[in-house]
Amino acid sequence: MKFLYKFSIISLIVVLVGCNASNSNNTVKDEEITQLKDQISQLAAENQQLKDQLLSSQEKNTSETEQSIESEPTSETTEEARNVIELNKKIVLSDFAEITLTKTKFTSKVVPPKPDGMYSYYEVKDVSNIYLDTVLNVKSLLTSGKSSDEFASVKVIYDEKYKYDSFSTIEERGGSDFTYTNITSIEPLKNGVLHFISELPKEASEDDKPIDIVISINGDEYNYKLR
Template identity: 50%
Template sequence: MKKFLVLLCMSLFLVACGNSEEKSASEPVKNQEDDSEEANQKVSKKEGNTKPEESKAPTQIKLGEVMVVNDFAEITLNSNNFGQVINPPNPGDFYTYYENKEPNQVYLDSVITLKSLQTSGKVASDFVSLKIIYDDKYEYTTFSTLEENGGKDFTYSNITYIEPLQTGVLHFLASLPSETENDGKPLKAVFTVNGETFEQIIR
């Protein structure tokens, strides 16, 4: 009889433990679902309140105007010229020039004067990037070259430094379809200087 009672007590104890374990095992799953629902609600509310970031309009500039980016550079727009061949302004006896040999293509040469406001020398090509936009939708990249020896020659802008408070003259060349030279459609240059954007309406 005693053995029977002992076995009965043990059986009841094991059943009780089993129910307790099942209950505790099921509770975390319920809590996870609740947490997940709450998290989804929070995300939904957050997404509902989120507004798209407004892009800042570029600053409009004109030829002869100076762009000042504090502690970085002063940049003056000099000219925009079309040409099949781009020469330095005061060619010496031996000089570098750029000829567009692509059929039905012409160069647009955008010239700027740049004064460094850096505290140490900086590679000339790292100051400014420029793109050309034609007819309000066609975008063209440029490459740059730097005047040297008072404009007698060109040198590489990606290996030549402009020292603090010194000035350099950069030419940005874009290869465009020949018809862009005289068709009168909109043409603009977009400059990016240390994260700031400037836009010049060429025509």
């Protein structure tokens, strides 16, 4: 507004001076015309200063906006950070479950942690392959029982591109045996220990290529970087 006001004054003075100069009966003294010209020069200098200040302010605001955009994390990054799962660190999903990743292990034979008498086990058939056993401890926060195979699912991504599904089993009798998840419910405020078994090429257990374990829980995915 200050810039526009001064610009209007300059325009008015220029018109007045022009009119006075073209009037043969001009009564304005030469020194007054000189003073007006000096005022015009002074106002022009002030207007140029205002222009420079306005341009500098605009450039500063643009720069700050760009820096803010660059420094602000994207929603993808935020989401990725939020859904990272850590070993032995509980994830609490209100009114659904508390879930803890307790162990991951390469093995050719998955057995119960406390085998006793007759028990079930899972042994890889192809000697060029190996199992990756991912163990989750699940505590139900639901108000009624829910089939244990509906709490979570697991897939493994090897070398950032090869994907492997898993099948699940659940410990019973204090960890002395396994049973099927699709016929076993976890009751309210009770715990179940689930094993998700993925079959990978044996080289995955021997090299240093990245392995990500992606755990799907109640519609969300959580990532555990094995290496």
